[in-house]
Structure formats: C-alpha cells, structure tokens
Amino acid sequence: MTTTPLLEVEGLHKAFGPHEVLRGIDLAVMPGERVAIIGGSGSGKSTLLRCLNFMEVPTAGRIALDGRTLGRRGRDGGTVYPESELCGVRRRVGMVFQQFNLFPHRTAIENVMEALVTVKGTPRAEARARAEAELGKVGLSEKRDAYPSRLSGGQQQRVAIARALAMDPEILLFDEPTSSLDPELVGEVLRVIRGLAGEGRTMLLVTHELGFAYHFATKVVFLADGRFYEVGTPDEVLKHPRGERTRSFLARHSEFAF
Amino acid sequence: MTYDWDFSLLAQNWPVLLRGLLVTVELWIPAMAAGLALGFALGLARLSRSGWVAKPALGAIEVFRGTPVLIQLIWFFYAFPIVIGVQLSPFVAALLGLTLNTAAYCAEIFRGGIQSVPKGQFEGARALGMTRAQAMRRVILPQVLRRMLPAFTNRAIELAKVTSLASVLSVHELMYQGRLLSATYYRPLEILTTVAIVYFVLIYPGSFLSARLERRLAARS
Ligand SMILES: Nc1ncnc2c1ncn2[C@@H]1O[C@H](COP(=O)(O)OP(=O)(O)OP(=O)(O)O)[C@@H](O)[C@H]1O
Numbered sequence: 493m494t495t496t497p498l499l500e501v502e503g504l505h506k507a508f509g510p511h512e513v514l515r516g517i518d519l520a521v522m523p524g525e526r527v528a529i530i531g532g533s534g535s536g537k538s539t540l541l542r543c544l545n546f547m548e549v550p551t552a553g554r555i556a557l558d559g560r561t562l563g564r565r566g567r568d569g570g571t572v573y574p575e576s577e578l579c580g581v582r583r584r585v586g587m588v589f590q591q592f593n594l595f596p597h598r599t600a601i602e603n604v605m606e607a608l609v610t611v612k613g614t615p616r617a618e619a620r621a622r623a624e625a626e627l628g629k630v631g632l633s634e635k636r637d638a639y640p641s642r643l644s645g646g647q648q649q650r651v652a653i654a655r656a657l658a659m660d661p662e663i664l665l666f667d668e669p670t671s672s673l674d675p676e677l678v679g680e681v682l683r684v685i686r687g688l689a690g691e692g693r694t695m696l697l698v699t700h701e702l703g704f705a706y707h708f709a710t711k712v713v714f715l716a717d718g719r720f721y722e723v724g725t726p727d728e729v730l731k732h733p734r735g736e737r738t739r740s741f742l743a744r745h746s747e748f749a750f
Numbered sequence: 751m752t753y754d755w756d757f758s759l760l761a762q763n764w765p766v767l768l769r770g771l772l773v774t775v776e777l778w779i780p781a782m783a784a785g786l787a788l789g790f791a792l793g794l795a796r797l798s799r800s801g802w803v804a805k806p807a808l809g810a811i812e813v814f815r816g817t818p819v820l821i822q823l824i825w826f827f828y829a830f831p832i833v834i835g836v837q838l839s840p841f842v843a844a845l846l847g848l849t850l851n852t853a854a855y856c857a858e859i860f861r862g863g864i865q866s867v868p869k870g871q872f873e874g875a876r877a878l879g880m881t882r883a884q885a886m887r888r889v890i891l892p893q894v895l896r897r898m899l900p901a902f903t904n905r906a907i908e909l910a911k912v913t914s915l916a917s918v919l920s921v922h923e924l925m926y927q928g929r930l931l932s933a934t935y936y937r938p939l940e941i942l943t944t945v946a947i948v949y950f951v952l953i954y955p956g957s958f959l960s961a962r963l964e965r966r967l968a969a970r971s
C-alpha cells in the first residue's frame with residue numbers, strides 16, 4: 493500500500509542566532525506511525541518537535557502536511573509562513589508540553605472547551621459535551637470543575653492531553669510528557685498515551701522513558717548534534733544499535749529494561 | 751499665634767468651585783480612559799519583537815515618565831502648536847499632555863503584567879491554534895487584569911491630582927478656581943483646604959470601590 497506521508501520533513505534546519513541546533517533533518521511519518529525521538533540533553537529534540545507545529549519557525553527546509561508543502565516562497569528565496577496558515581497547522585498538529593501549560597484561570601473542562609469555542613467556533617453546549625467526553629477518556633470526569641492548581645501533575649497532564657485531543661488533531665506531538673512528574677504519577681499518563689496508540693493515532697514523542705519508547709514506537713530516531721544519527725525500529729535502535737554514540741547513550745540509560 | 755478661620759465666603763462661592771470640579775472631571779475621566787487604551791497599545795508595541803516598533807515605544811514611554819508633567823503640559827500648549835502649526839486650546843493641550851503621560855505609565859503596567867505570565871501560557875494557547883489576539887484576550891489578559899488593578903487605581907488617583915497642573919495653562923479646573931478665589935478674597939488657607947477636601951471627596955469613592963472589587967476578585971480565585 494502506498495500512501496502519502498501525513499508528515500514529511502526535508503532538510504530541516506533551525507538556528508538560534510549563530511547556534512545551529514538542527515542541521516538537516518529528513519523524516520516521513522505515515523498515518524498511524526508512532527515515532528519516538530531520543531537523544532541527549534540539548535541535542536535539539538524539543539526544537540525539532542516545536543518546528544513541526546511552528547512554535548519555532550525553521551531556518552530552512554521543507555515541511556509538508558498530508559502532501560501539501562507549507563509556507564510559500566518569499567522574495568529573498570526563503571520560505572515565509574503566513575500567520576493564518578500556521579494557526580491552521582497548529583489545529584491539525586496538537587502538542588502536549590512537559591509543563592502541561594494549562595490555563596490556571598480556567599477549570600479542567602473550561603481548559604478543554606476553550607479552543608473548541610474560540611478557534612473552531614463550536615457552540616458552547618456542544619463544546620462542553622465534547623470536553624466532557626474527552627475528560628472521561630482520560631479518566632478525569634469527576635475533576636471537570638477543578639482548577640489546575642487543585643490537580644496533581646499527572647491529572648494536569650491528562651487534562652492537557654484531553655485538551656489537545658478535543659481539537660481532533662491529525663498528529664500529536666508529546667515533548668517529554670512525563671519528565672516533570674513524580675515517579676508514581678508517570679504511569680497514569682503513559683497509560684493514556686498507550687491508549688491513544690491503540691486507536692491508531694499518528695504521534696511523535698520525545699522521551700527519556702526508553703522502556704516506554706520501545707513498546708510505544710513503530711520507529712525510533714536517535715538525535716545527536718542536530719542530525720538523525722540512527723533511525724530504525726525499536727528493536728534495531730534500542731536493542732541492537734549500530735552507531736557508537738547510540739550505544740554509549742543507551743549505556744548511560746541502562747537502568748531501563750525492555 | 752491665632753488665626754481667624756472664616757469659611758463663610760465659600761457659602762457664596764461654592765458654584766465657582768463646582769464649575770472647576772466639573773472641568774477637573776472632564777480632564778480626569780477622558781485622560782484616564784484614553785490613557786488606558788493608548789497605554790495598552792503602547793505596552794504591546796513595547797513588547798513587539800520588531801525593534802522598529804519596540805524602540806520608539808520605549809523612547810516615548812521614557813520621555814513621558816522621565817520629565818515633569820508640568821513641563822509636558824506647558825510644552826503641549828506653547829511648543830507643540832509650533833511643530834504642527836495648529837493652536838490648541840488650553841483645555842485640549844492639557845488633555846493631550848495628561849493622556850499621553852497616563853498612557854506611558856499604563857503601558858509599563860500592561861507590559862509588566864503581560865510579561866509576568868509564564869511564556870508557557872502563551873505557547874499553550876498558540877499550540878491550540880489561537881491567534882496572538884485570541885491568546886491575549888482569552889488567556890493572558892484575564893489572568894493579569896486582576897493583578898494590574900491596584901496599579902491602575904494608583905494611576906487614576908495620581909492623575910486626579912495631577913490635573914491640577916492644568917491651572918498653569920489657565921484651564922478653569924478646580925485648582926485654578928481655587929487660586930482665583932484665593933487671589934480675590936485673600937483667604938488661601940480656607941479656600942485651599944476646601945479645594946483639598948473636594949479632591950478627596952472626588953478620589954475616595956473610586957479608591958474605596960477599587961479596594962472592594964480587588965477583594966471580591968481575590969475571593970473568587
Ligand atoms: N529559544 C531559544 N533560543 C536560543 N537557544 C535555544 C532556544 N531554544 C533552544 N535553544 C538551544 O538549542 C539547543 C537544543 O535545545 P532543545 O531544547 O531542542 O534540546 P533538547 O534535546 O530538547 O534537550 P532536553 O533533553 O534538555 O529537553 C540547546 O542548546 C538550547 O540551548
């Protein structure tokens with residue numbers, strides 16, 4: 493079966509001033525694929541993810557969504573991304589952050605409803621019903637009227653996932669969704685993410701939980717110095733790494749058993 | 751030392767003060783309202799990522815905050831007309847100066863408030879597809895307006911008193927009328943005391959209401 497990739501990245505570069513963080517990333521993600529991105533601290537994992545929903549604008553390269561290249565050619569030969577197009581892309585590519593980034597002045601259900609109403613223009617009653625359904629899916633129905641400050645980190649992250657899901661994204665990006673959680677709260681969030689995998693959703697996940705990545709991903713990429721140092725199946729990259737740097741990275745994370 | 755306090759002249763002259771009070775309010779409320787609106791725009795400009803927008807905004811804010819209001823008012827009445835070639839009435843010159851001065855202070859309040867919201871809030875909103883304006887309106891401002899309220903109240907109180915400087919341009923506001931009466935009756939102590947009381951009566955209800963509103967908002971969160 494040949495289909496167009498849902499997400500296609502070609503020669504992606506990102507520099508902050510003189511500091512080149514991404515130096516040519518190529519990636520194709522088919523519908524239903526789950527990509528785990530691993531790599532050392534500062535290797536550019538977050539930056540890569542943030543380029544994919546344009547929280548950061550790439551310095552160079554091409555990003556295509558469902559076969560359509562984003563942005564248009566500017567006068568100086570670079571690519572310009574009109575603001576309206578980026579807002580459209582962000583509706584289709586959801587993101588879950590390490591720090592949850594819930595709106596503290598809104599209850600759990602209002603957090604989930606907010607963008608449905610303001611961005612999608614869904615009528616409030618309908619948005620509320622949808623939000624309740626999403627909160628139910630992450631197991632937080634009874635917390636719907638709680639403010640984020642009254643929720644545990646794990647609960648906050650689940651609300652954040654429900655909030656992203658409510659927008660019906662075609663792709664979900666997770667940036668270390670469990671890194672700021674107490675160890676005993678990690679499991680509940682990973683369970684939710686595993687459930688999404690079961691639904692066949694297309695997802696990209698940056699994580700240090702290598703054990704989870706092994707079971708979750710259909711493809712694992714090891715990022716080093718702003719390039720894909722090694723790409724393959726979880727077995728290939730995590731169990732039988734070929735590259736020297738992949739091996740030493742994994743050795744440093746040897747506490748994870750697959 | 752004894753002094754014969756005599757407030758009787760105020761019994762006949764209170765309409766003069768009342769007319770002055772009216773002009774004071776006509777300076778105060780519009781300057782505050784326009785200052786808030788303009789201050790918001792200026793505060794956003796100050797936060798712009800483009801230096802071409804942010805630097806002029808910063809310059810304007812610093813000029814208005816760093817120079818005496820009295821000189822600003824005089825400048826708008828005497829110098830500004832030379833620059834633009836249109837003579838302004840004393841009232842309009844005073845209103846313009848007070849508005850811009852208030853805008854400069856409000857811009858800094860808005861900027862500080864907006865910057866106090868963690869960047870992640872803005873990103874959370876943007877990642878859901880909100881435009882900058884939507885993120886500002888639905889996520890950032892609701893969180894900070896409450897925190898800014900005391901600062902805006904201070905500004906409004908300050909401005910109510912600063913309107914008295916318009917008297918140097920012969921705007922017939924409260925202070926001007928008070929000085930006029932003083933000069934006529936040689937009773938500055940009684941008259942200025944009365945004028946001070948009128949300012950207080952003007953300002954206090956607003957400051958009282960704002961404190962109550964603040965408590966109500968604090969209780970709600
Ligand atoms: N907005 C920015 N401005 C300047 N430099 C940045 C910015 N964001 C990231 N960087 C730099 O880019 C590099 C890669 O950062 P990034 O956050 O993508 O790394 P990471 O792989 O996600 O690391 P970690 O595992 O610590 O989250 C780092 O050196 C970082 O300092």
Ligand SMILES: [Mg+2]
Nearest residue numbers: 537538539668
């Ligand atoms: Mg990171």
